Amino acid sequence: MKRITIYDVAKEADVSLATVSRVINGSEVVREDTRIKVQEAIEKLGYKPNAIAQGLALSKTTTIGLIVPEASYFYTGQIINGLIDVAKIYKYNIMLHTTTEGITEMNDIIENIIKSRVDGVVIFNDKLNKEELNQLTRYQVPIVVIGNRMSDETVGSVYVDYAKLAFDYACDCIKQGKKQIALIEDRKNPAMIKQLREGLTRAFEENGMTFENYIEIPKEYRSSYLFLKEYLTKENRPEVVITYRDSQAMAVMNTAKEAGISIPEEMELVCILDSKYNAMARPQISGFKIPDYDLGAVAMRLLTKMLHEENEVSDKEIELSYIFTPRKSTK
Amino acid sequence: MKRITIYDVAKEADVSLATVSRVINGSEVVREDTRIKVQEAIEKLGYKPNAIAQGLALSKTTTIGLIVPEASYFYTGQIINGLIDVAKIYKYNIMLHTTTEGITEMNDIIENIIKSRVDGVVIFNDKLNKEELNQLTRYQVPIVVIGNRMSDETVGSVYVDYAKLAFDYACDCIKQGKKQIALIEDRKNPAMIKQLREGLTRAFEENGMTFENYIEIPKEYRSSYLFLKEYLTKENRPEVVITYRDSQAMAVMNTAKEAGISIPEEMELVCILDSKYNAMARPQISGFKIPDYDLGAVAMRLLTKMLHEENEVSDKEIELSYIFTPRKSTK
DNA sequence: CTGAAAGCGCTAACAA
DNA sequence: TTGTTAGCGCTTTCAG
Numbered sequence: 275m276k277r278i279t280i281y282d283v284a285k286e287a288d289v290s291l292a293t294v295s296r297v298i299n300g301s302e303v304v305r306e307d308t309r310i311k312v313q314e315a316i317e318k319l320g321y322k323p324n325a326i327a328q329g330l331a332l333s334k335t336t337t338i339g340l341i342v343p344e345a346s347y348f349y350t351g352q353i354i355n356g357l358i359d360v361a362k363i364y365k366y367n368i369m370l371h372t373t374t375e376g377i378t379e380m381n382d383i384i385e386n387i388i389k390s391r392v393d394g395v396v397i398f399n400d401k402l403n404k405e406e407l408n409q410l411t412r413y414q415v416p417i418v419v420i421g422n423r424m425s426d427e428t429v430g431s432v433y434v435d436y437a438k439l440a441f442d443y444a445c446d447c448i449k450q451g452k453k454q455i456a457l458i459e460d461r462k463n464p465a466m467i468k469q470l471r472e473g474l475t476r477a478f479e480e481n482g483m484t485f486e487n488y489i490e491i492p493k494e495y496r497s498s499y500l501f502l503k504e505y506l507t508k509e510n511r512p513e514v515v516i517t518y519r520d521s522q523a524m525a526v527m528n529t530a531k532e533a534g535i536s537i538p539e540e541m542e543l544v545c546i547l548d549s550k551y552n553a554m555a556r557p558q559i560s561g562f563k564i565p566d567y568d569l570g571a572v573a574m575r576l577l578t579k580m581l582h583e584e585n586e587v588s589d590k591e592i593e594l595s596y597i598f599t600p601r602k603s604t605k
Numbered sequence: 606m607k608r609i610t611i612y613d614v615a616k617e618a619d620v621s622l623a624t625v626s627r628v629i630n631g632s633e634v635v636r637e638d639t640r641i642k643v644q645e646a647i648e649k650l651g652y653k654p655n656a657i658a659q660g661l662a663l664s665k666t667t668t669i670g671l672i673v674p675e676a677s678y679f680y681t682g683q684i685i686n687g688l689i690d691v692a693k694i695y696k697y698n699i700m701l702h703t704t705t706e707g708i709t710e711m712n713d714i715i716e717n718i719i720k721s722r723v724d725g726v727v728i729f730n731d732k733l734n735k736e737e738l739n740q741l742t743r744y745q746v747p748i749v750v751i752g753n754r755m756s757d758e759t760v761g762s763v764y765v766d767y768a769k770l771a772f773d774y775a776c777d778c779i780k781q782g783k784k785q786i787a788l789i790e791d792r793k794n795p796a797m798i799k800q801l802r803e804g805l806t807r808a809f810e811e812n813g814m815t816f817e818n819y820i821e822i823p824k825e826y827r828s829s830y831l832f833l834k835e836y837l838t839k840e841n842r843p844e845v846v847i848t849y850r851d852s853q854a855m856a857v858m859n860t861a862k863e864a865g866i867s868i869p870e871e872m873e874l875v876c877i878l879d880s881k882y883n884a885m886a887r888p889q890i891s892g893f894k895i896p897d898y899d900l901g902a903v904a905m906r907l908l909t910k911m912l913h914e915e916n917e918v919s920d921k922e923i924e925l926s927y928i929f930t931p932r933k934s935t936k
Numbered sequence: 937c938t939g940a941a942a943g944c945g946c947t948a949a950c951a952a
Numbered sequence: 953t954t955g956t957t958a959g960c961g962c963t964t965t966c967a968g
Contacts, residue, residue: 329962
């Protein structure tokens with residue numbers, strides 16, 4: 275079965291291919307009866323325009339590239355969902371790329387993206403560095419970065435200010451007299467953790483103290499749980515523990531229970547990236563609602579704006595806010 | 606900055622564009638010194654072949670379409686990961702499409718897929734029915750379905766036999782004298798649940814009984830937890846509860862605890878789709894390790910096979926197996 | 937309002 | 953071994 279083309283439709287409707295093209299693209303200048311004639315031919319033959327050929331002719335693909343970390347957390351999924359939902363509205367397709375931890379295949383991905391001539395790129399990834407970003411901008415591909423604040427001529431960003439989050443929360447704690455605050459490392463998300471640490475450090479400094487309770491999980495431990503099991507004791511426990519991910523919060527909760535530390539009475543626990551699992555733990559774990567879905571949606575919206583608007587988009591750094599959800603693991 | 610094309614390279618290297626094309630595609634018949642000359646020109650100009658133009662010329666895109674449900678569970682993420690990992694090996698790109706619950710936008714997606722002329726499609730989705738599948742095969746797009754056993758000329762599938770899983774497990778239980786087995790509904794995955802139900806039903810029948818403990822969550826309840834809270838009591842409790850998802854297992858665990866039912870002594874609990882969260886619960890929840898990553902990887906491998914092989918691929922229905930992981934919620 | 941024809945960038949016979 | 957040229961399917965001036 276030969277794939278049917280615009281020529282077939284033209285022949286069937288007894289018009290030129292230019293006319294067919296016009297009705298496909300909803301051009302105004304086609305007489306009603308010829309339009310109908312063409313539409314009938316399209317219907318009859320089951321013709322579908324070839325997006326590849328259109329892409330070639332127009333030098334645009336109406337697809338955008340999306341780069342996300344391979345680690346498939348719920349969070350990433352939500353970002354993708356948000357992204358896709360608004361991409362659908364604007365008829366954009368998504369070309370999905372993932373980066374494996376550790377391996378420097380970023381260049382392959384960039385190469386790929388350039389070759390596939392996507393109209394724009396959204397990047398949610400710690401691993402892309404400035405230089406690689408430059409490589410992309412050199413090919414004038416508009417880019418929106420999720421998670422890091424940055425922008426230039428062809429780069430925009432959507433992010434949450436984790437430093438501020440940590441700063442504000444720590445200040446609150448300190449005001450209430452809770453000064454033993456610990457932050458647990460998460461190697462998977464160095465950039466976020468760095469921001470949190472900055473916020474905590476600044477909060478302590480502004481209160482005339484120094485933050486020094488950054489708990490690193492030694493590499494030889496296969497999980498946070500195994501380390502915390504030895505680390506946390508009734509005697510050696512912070513007043514407030516902050517984790518980035520729900521799984522770490524659960525690890526803290528489990529080890530605390532085993533060590534006979536009661537939460538929240540003897541130790542409070544808060545998870546930055548809130549999830550439904552936090553609500554399923556007992557006691558339920560307090561967390562910050564980070565607007566994951568919106569990060570994706572807003573990023574895509576920004577990108578389309580950059581793609582469509584002639585003159586440069588004015589506001590290319592968009593900060594999204596979070597909401598603290600107190601549950602049972604904090605007083 | 607004009608995008609540089611094969612013509613620019615040809616001019617720079619002082620050869621014809623055909624020669625440039627040959628070195629790009631690694632044709633054997635190019636003299637070494639001209640090859641080098643061309644390669645230098647490519648390097649100098651920073652030329653990247655336009656995949657769109659290649660696609661048009663070759664009538665193939667080296668991209669495949671992937672349709673997944675929007676609900677972003679860890680499970681889906683793993684499937685995508687597996688898919689992408691092998692897609693990378695074979696240099697295929699991924700066009701990602703998601704289906705929103707309820708809305709019949711499946712036709713839009715199919716339309717889109719056909720227009721974009723992907724070489725093949727992988728579908729992990731309950732919602733695609735036979736008719737829509739036919740629509741795709743009519744356009745001779747090779748398809749691999751994840752989750753449902755089926756195949757025909759251009760369709761293959763990779764799946765786990767949930768019916769067998771449920772059957773075997775139920776038989777074991779019955780053999781041990783545990784006859785009060787309950788299965789909890791999961792509206793999000795009707796197809797899987799249907800299979801599980803079939804397996805249970807058959808197991809009971811073959812043992813001269815009937816399975817009637819299918820717990821439906823009434824629509825007016827916003828979560829399984831809220832319903833189970835009323836439903837489960839010390840008096841009214843099955844001996845074994847089977848859930849599909851970790852979140853439902855956690856809901857059972859929490860409500861059981863609140864009702865004073867001890868797990869596993871008074872009631873056993875097993876989750877079909879195992880996850881790391883099951884291991885974080887206390888007591889840890891037993892589950893079946895479903896090969897999520899492999900489902901994606903094998904599906905992609907099968908698709909490439911269908912794409913490359915001249916003669917029809919012989920074995921287009923691939924069953925993957927699961928492993929029971931006993932933990933603390935079962936005896 | 938419609939048609940003819942020149943690209944869009946690349947591949948693949950076919951010649952040379 | 954290399955160059956010439958005819959498509960691949962569609963859009964878009966430019967004429968008519």
